[in-house]
Amino acid sequence: MTPLIPVEDLVSPPERAGATLSPDGGRIAFLAPWKDRLNVWVAPVDDLDAARCVTADETRSIHQYTWVDDRWLVYAQDSGGDEHFHVYRVDLDDLSDTAAPAVDLTPFPGARVFGHAVPVGRPGRLVVAMNHERPERVDTSEIDVATGALTVIATGDGEVGGTMVAPGGDLYGIGQDDEGHWTVNHRRPDGTVRVVAAFDGADHPTGPFPTQLTPDGTGLWIGRHGHTDRLRLVHLDLTTGVETEVAGHPEFDLDSRGQVFPTIPSPLVLDRHGELVAVRYSHARQVVVPVAAWFAPVLERLEALSDGDLGAVSTDAAGRRWLVTFGHDRDWGATWLYDHATGEARRLFGSHPHLDPTTLAPTVPVTVRARDGRDLPSYLTRPPGADGPGPLVLVPHGGPWTRDAWGNDPVAQLFANRGYAVLQVNFRGSTGFGRDHMQAGIGEFAGAMQDDLLDAVEWAVAQGHADPERVGIFGGSYGGYATLTAVTRDPSVFAAAVDYVGISNLATFMLALPAAIRPGLVNNWYAYVGDPEDPVAYADMIERSPITHADRIVTPLMVFQGANDVRVPQAESDTIVASLRSRGVEVDYRVYADEGHMFAQTENLIDMFRATERFLAEHLGGRSLTP
DSSP, X not given: XXXXXXXXXXXXXXXXXXXXXXXXXXXXXXXXXXXXXXXXEEEEXXXXXXXXXXXXXXXXXXXXXXXXXXXXXXXXXXXXXXXXOEEEEEETTSOOSSOOOOEESOOOTTOOEXXXXXXXXXXXXXXXXXXEEETTEEEEEEEETXXXXXXXXXXOTXXXXXXXXXXTSOXXXXXXXXXXXXXXXXXXXXXXXXXXXXXXXXXXXXXXXXXXXXXXXXXXXXXXXXXXSSOEEEEEETTTOOEEEOSOOSSOEEOOXXXXXXXXXXXXXXXXXXXXXXXXXXXXXXXXXXXXXTHHHHHHHHHTTOSSEEEEEEEOTTSOEEEEXXXXXXXXXXEEEEETTTTEEEEEEOSOTTSOXXXXXXXXXXXXXXXXXXXXXXXXXXXXXXXXXXXXXXXXXXXXXXXXXXXXXXXXXXXXHTTOEEEEEOOTTOSSSOHHXXXXXXXXXXXXXXXXXXXXXXXXXXXXXXXXXXXXXXXXXXXXXXXXXXXXHOGGXXXXXXXXXXXXXXXXXXXXXXXGGGGGGTTTHHHHTOOTTSHHHHHHHHHTSGGGGGGGOOSOEEEXXXXXXXXXXXXXXXXXXXXXXXXXXXXXEEEETTOOSSOOOHHHHHHHHHHHHHHHHHHHOOOOSOO
């Protein structure tokens, strides 16, 4: 029997992760713990042992950073999970012996940075989308990183998708018209706006993605459905509006997960100068299609380094050295350095070297057939050596406008190690499997989207993977909504349920979102669920909200809540828990004072999953290290 892996070995921060090359190729930056929090470290490319920590955040882990040039790094950070992100600068030429004093480039109380990027062809600049002048409006500003000088270059004016700055200073934004169509807008120097192109809003619930200016500023690489079911990449000529498909795939969608989870690499693989060299597509597994002919042999060498999926890629300005990280179900965070001039490659590190890949469980793509005949691409992770039906944990993903994918998943591995089969279902409404699959979720919250999850359980039972008397469900955010809906709508199916920051009231969830982003709800929450300002729609979403039916819950339930969650108010979780307690239904409720929506603090994640493994062991009969 596989030894039990301690919770902290799976959910604690990686020893090293997120590695990127400096523009000159002489240094490597990566994330690693400092005072129990992930911080940014920098090392000579040939001497990782000489790495030094260049940031000093001992309160909350840093999860992303960006090279501006060989001197400056920037990163975003919020406070206690409140999502009021600021952008900080690190000067690599002026560091103390331990860590650098970071400078807040966006020092506006109450403001929130919604996105930031280093524009191609504008050295030393940073473009940020922020609501520092009016809380309800997101403006675009350009910051001189060296001096901190900030210039507002475009006020919101409906450009909910952000603004991009071309090398010559022309502005291109993603906006919405009165009918909900997405538009690509060109702002001329005289202040007038020209619409370059317009796209059906329903094709892109959270906006067109990716959107990337070409280095010369004359074109835009943008994800489009258009006349096809699949999401493909096109080049949009910003003068004529003509679209040309780029490096297409006949069956797969662009891998668009990075729109929801910024730590996941963009589907566009760019060189240091912003030129497109390859495109990522994904279905059960990833396929990378080269665009630049010279990159094809580089890609061949890179993909030969691992049997995982090619993850983050960075290169130096010369295109000689390539730093790559692979996604893999068992060999987590394998990071390699490849020199195309010499053909030499060496593995630098894995993110969790203390984990033995042979003790982890393989994740296998499977297809579940829904009751109406729809195919649901899914992933099954069974305990090593599993034979015959056993306990199952269903794990619906968040979003819901994203998808599950193959790769390293600490939650799936933890549950599989404890003896559970883990089933992750890309129910209708998920992205990445065509427009029809995505739009089949319209109006189906607590409806067919939920039926898909029940059909997946029936499939697992029929296939001999699951004991129908020992099925649990664990979900976060939308997955938490699905979990709560499951135990109010179909309580007899589940022997235990774990709700992690789940949405319990659809109407108040939408009304609680920041005013600055509400215009962006038109094609997602409003289209799929309804506008809470409409009395008829409001009544319908209340009916589809688990909080309305809390009196139906009889399944043992565990609830995790962040006190600073700006999306799911604690009061709603309080209400559900109070309802269960008043009826004597078993419920374990934990609120974390320093967390928001989705947890980040290591000690809280460890506590949460220790409690979860004990709870599931009690009700499903799996193993547990936690007494």
